[in-house]
Amino acid sequence: MQKxxxxxxxxxxxxxxxxxxxxxxxxxxxxxxxxxxxxEREKIPIDLIAGTSIGxxxxxxxxxxxxxxxxERLVRTTELxxxxxxxxxxxxxxxxxxxxxxxxxxxxxxNFEALPIPLSIIAxxxxxxxxxxxxxxxxxxxIMASISMPGIFEPVIDHNSILVDGGLVDPIPxxxxxxxxxxxxxxxDLTIDIKQTNxxxxxxxxxxxxxxxxxxxxxxxLGYLKSFLRKxxxxxxxxxxxxxxxxxxxxxxxxxxxxxxxxxxxxxxxxLGNQLAKEKLKYPYVDIIIRPEFEGVKWxxxxxxxxxxxxxEIAAEAAIPKIKKLIYKKW
Numbered sequence: 001m002q003k004x005x006x007x008x009x010x011x012x013x014x015x016x017x018x019x020x021x022x023x024x025x026x027x028x029x030x031x032x033x034x035x036x037x038x039x040e041r042e043k044i045p046i047d048l049i050a051g052t053s054i055g056x057x058x059x060x061x062x063x064x065x066x067x068x069x070x071x072e073r074l075v076r077t078t079e080l081x082x083x084x085x086x087x088x089x090x091x092x093x094x095x096x097x098x099x100x101x102x103x104x105x106x107x108x109x110x111n112f113e114a115l116p117i118p119l120s121i122i123a124x125x126x127x128x129x130x131x132x133x134x135x136x137x138x139x140x141x142x143i144m145a146s147i148s149m150p151g152i153f154e155p156v157i158d159h160n161s162i163l164v165d166g167g168l169v170d171p172i173p174x175x176x177x178x179x180x181x182x183x184x185x186x187x188x189d190l191t192i193d194i195k196q197t198n199x200x201x202x203x204x205x206x207x208x209x210x211x212x213x214x215x216x217x218x219x220x221x222l223g224y225l226k227s228f229l230r231k232x233x234x235x236x237x238x239x240x241x242x243x244x245x246x247x248x249x250x251x252x253x254x255x256x257x258x259x260x261x262x263x264x265x266x267x268x269x270x271x272l273g274n275q276l277a278k279e280k281l282k283y284p285y286v287d288i289i290i291r292p293e294f295e296g297v298k299w300x301x302x303x304x305x306x307x308x309x310x311x312x313e314i315a316a317e318a319a320i321p322k323i324k325k326l327i328y329k330k331w
Contacts, residue, residue, distance in 0.1 A: 013331060015327070016184050017047040017181055017182050018046055018186065019047060019048035019050070019177035019180060020048070020049045020059070021051075021055075021172050021187045021188065022049065023053075023055050023167075023188055023190045023191070024054055024190065024273070025054060026053075027302050028294055028308065029053065029054025029057070029058060029190060030054075030058075030305060030308040030312075031190065031292040031312030032054070032058040032188055033058060033068050033071045033312060034292070034308070034309040034316065035292070035312040035316040036062060036071070036312075037068040037072065037309075037316075038313050038320065040068055047117065047182070048117070048118050048119075048177055049119045049120075050119070050173040050176040050180065051120075051122070051146070052122040052165075052167050052170055053146055053167040055172075056143045056147060056166065057143055060103070060107060060143045061106060062117070063115045064115055065116055066106060072305075072309055074106070075302075075309075076305050076306075080302050083098045083099045084098070085097055085098045090154075091154045092148070092150075092152055094152055096153045096154055099147075100140060103140055103143055107139055111136070111137055111138060111139060112134070113136060115139070118135075119135065120134065120135045120180060121139075121143065121166065122134075122173050123145035123148075123156075123166045124169045125161050126150070127161070129169070130169070131170055132145070132161070132166075145158070145163035146166040148164045148165055149165045150164045167273060171191075171280075172276075172277045172281065174285070174286050178283075178285050184287050184288070184326055185285055185287050185288070186288040186290065186323065187289050187290070190292065288319055288322060290315045292314070293311055
């Protein structure tokens with residue numbers, strides 16, 4: 001009896017899961033869009049996303065089905081200044097209600113459970129100083145918590161928790177995307193080189209959006225102050241009344257004293273974020289680091305969209321060969 005040859009069983013190995021860790025970086029976060037554009041164009045699969053701060057916005061939109069090209073169109077056509085709703089500065093200068101409504105409308109008020117791409121978002125619980133991970137429930141609430149910079153935005157109150165910017169505890173959530181099941185971890189690092197610019201050489205930001213922000217902030221807060229003084233029937237001395245004009249207040253705040261304070265505060269936050277990010281990017285499971293280069297882009301310059309998106313594209317294009325090689329190697 002002739003033996004039948006054994007059939008070779010061919011085992012198809014599953015494609016490795018690709019995870020993105022989207023860091024914070026305020027306006028620099030728009031470069032995430034440029035990175036996503038290139039990954040889409042090169043047909044690099046994105047299976048998992050973790051984001052913090054502005055990375056939570058971009059990650060939330062992408063995970064909900066909004067393509068990179070549509071995000072780019074939105075940031076180019078939306079009048080961002082109309083999304084800023086200044087308020088009485090009890091816990092923050094910006095109420096955030098307009099931004100919240102805008103985001104909810106774009107993502108069609110989805111919950112995490114309905115997202116095509118699994119997503120996790122980082123926020124900070126202010127009372128306990130702890131990291132909070134959102135991966136279920138309202139996506140809009142999670143995004144708003146993650147972007148609420150202390151002192152700028154009003155925090156998100158959730159039961160007994162005070163939730164603020166996730167970048168305070170986790171500027172680039174590479175460990176989280178790994179825990180979600182990523183075989184390949186791609187980190188988009190938006191930190192800047194602190195050594196490039198001496199603090200004494202930092203100039204006032206020349207940006208239409210920055211100027212608008214300063215002008216409207218001062219005008220709004222002066223309006224609240226005048227209303228308060230009228231209600232309380234308080235009369236100020238004549239030498240103080242002259243400062244209750246937006247032009248005078250702008251000269252006082254942004255002409256001499258405050259810029260130094262702002263420089264030191266922004267520099268301190270950059271140093272803190274840089275140090276945390278550097279340590280996390282040393283983790284052995286971080287496979288790819290995409291680091292856009294920014295020249296002359298300050299944290300409030302939202303009117304430099306083209307340059308910022310392009311910076312993301314350039315950095316991603318340089319990383320594509322390594323990403324493809326890694327996917328092929330692990331498949």
